[in-house]
Amino acid sequence: MKFTVAIIGCGNRGAETYGKLLFREENFSIAALCDSDGERLRHYGELFSVPQEELYSDEAEFFAERRADLLVIATMDADHVRQGIKALSLGYDLLLEKPISDRREELEALLAAQKEYGGKVLVCHVLRYAPAFVKAAELLKSGAIGKLVAIQALEQVAYWHQAHSYVRGNWRSRKETAPMILAKCCHDLDLLQYYANSRAESVSSVGDLVWFTPQNAPEGAAKRCTDCKYIESCPYSAKRIYVDRWLSSGKLPAVWPQVQITSDYPLTEEKLLRAIQEGPYGRCVYFCDNDVVDHQLTEISFENGVKATLTMTAFTAGIGRIMRFFGTLGEIVLDEEADVVSLKPFGGERRDFRISALAEIDSGHGGGDQALVDTLYDVLCGKESETTLERSVESHLMAICAEESRLKGGALIRVH
Numbered sequence: 001m002k003f004t005v006a007i008i009g010c011g012n013r014g015a016e017t018y019g020k021l022l023f024r025e026e027n028f029s030i031a032a033l034c035d036s037d038g039e040r041l042r043h044y045g046e047l048f049s050v051p052q053e054e055l056y057s058d059e060a061e062f063f064a065e066r067r068a069d070l071l072v073i074a075t076m077d078a079d080h081v082r083q084g085i086k087a088l089s090l091g092y093d094l095l096l097e098k099p100i101s102d103r104r105e106e107l108e109a110l111l112a113a114q115k116e117y118g119g120k121v122l123v124c125h126v127l128r129y130a131p132a133f134v135k136a137a138e139l140l141k142s143g144a145i146g147k148l149v150a151i152q153a154l155e156q157v158a159y160w161h162q163a164h165s166y167v168r169g170n171w172r173s174r175k176e177t178a179p180m181i182l183a184k185c186c187h188d189l190d191l192l193q194y195y196a197n198s199r200a201e202s203v204s205s206v207g208d209l210v211w212f213t214p215q216n217a218p219e220g221a222a223k224r225c226t227d228c229k230y231i232e233s234c235p236y237s238a239k240r241i242y243v244d245r246w247l248s249s250g251k252l253p254a255v256w257p258q259v260q261i262t263s264d265y266p267l268t269e270e271k272l273l274r275a276i277q278e279g280p281y282g283r284c285v286y287f288c289d290n291d292v293v294d295h296q297l298t299e300i301s302f303e304n305g306v307k308a309t310l311t312m313t314a315f316t317a318g319i320g321r322i323m324r325f326f327g328t329l330g331e332i333v334l335d336e337e338a339d340v341v342s343l344k345p346f347g348g349e350r351r352d353f354r355i356s357a358l359a360e361i362d363s364g365h366g367g368g369d370q371a372l373v374d375t376l377y378d379v380l381c382g383k384e385s386e387t388t389l390e391r392s393v394e395s396h397l398m399a400i401c402a403e404e405s406r407l408k409g410g411a412l413i414r415v416h
Helices: 010-024 038-047 077-090 104-117 131-141 159-166 186-196 236-247 269-278 363-380 389-407
Strands: 003-008 028-036 072-075 093-098 120-122 148-155 202-208 295-302 307-313 322-328 330-335 342-345 349-354
Touching: 003 010, 010 028, 010 038, 010 072, 010 363, 028 038, 077 093, 077 104, 077 349, 104 389, 120 363, 120 389, 131 186, 131 330, 131 363, 148 186, 148 363, 159 236, 159 269, 186 295, 186 307, 186 322, 186 389, 202 389, 236 269, 236 322, 295 389
Parallel strands: 003 028, 003 072, 072 093, 093 120, 148 307
Antiparallel strands: 148 322, 202 295, 295 307, 322 330, 330 342, 342 349
8 A cells, every 4th residue: 555645844854854764665655845945845856756836835825735645744843733633624644743732722622633534643752663662661561670660761962952952943942832841852751651651640840941041151252153262162162063073974965963054955064164154053052042941850650650750951961861660670771872771680680782783774763763654654554553642642741741840840730
């Protein structure tokens, strides 16, 4: 069975990730694209062999009728539910980028629309499908550590990723996007409720923006990195993050996050320098219009008694997740940075599983992106998935409660 695909939002996730994965699959055919960036639209239209008449820069024109069997929605967070409901009403099935929404009423509206129109909706909780996280789930379900009691999760945002996405980038402003605990950690919250195998009962959370403010700018710092005397020494220098890292990585023609600061592909040093000289990603991190947190600590109690903590912080050198599972008969440690899932049974022999050896296909999110696309095909063919829209909504409710708690100084918030 073959399915036609339309994509709205042809950025890093919509076209560069899911578009490329779907394009190379024989069971999918990309039929239409919609994006407000004309250069990006032209580039991916040519790459995916989409006819000119099926390239849309106007959303209203794009939604005038159904263009394909499946719609990939990878636009800004605030657009997801509105576009999702419209798409379901037209008869689309959906691959919906996360987060869905940070508003309870919108989550309820999307659930109602799915029930009314009957379309399939798969939210992009890609880590559920990444081999490392699948291995952890298999070990837990096998009873390898007995009864699960608690989970400790660390989301290492990494200093440069914080600067890119949450200080200079699209997710920097609370007015324009979901709170960071949802924008960055909806994967983590989804995994926590997946592993706990329970709905959340209560959440408390604390966190602040402590570093990326004008008061912390070095003396004499300029408002743009290319004008600044610290351009070669500041760890948050746009030149060091975008140009130097690209040069040291092998000058790939298209690689994240460089592809997000310019749509002029293939990448070159000159194009990247021009982007930081002229665009928003060249601003000093201490003089941006950001207001989202740079660290947040969250505690969750689940209805079945499992407890979990989640620490999200910008202040790490490395990137990736570290999760520890504490059971009555042992513990499991999942460490992306160390490339290992370790099983440590009490009184037994430790077993290590190399994460890099678990993924058969090298794709984003540790193989999760490809596995998500494989699952998507199964769902479209009628197979049931653990990642239902209702389960996805649960993790979003946890994030909404965490942000409510943070704004109330860590107050305990009931999820349901």
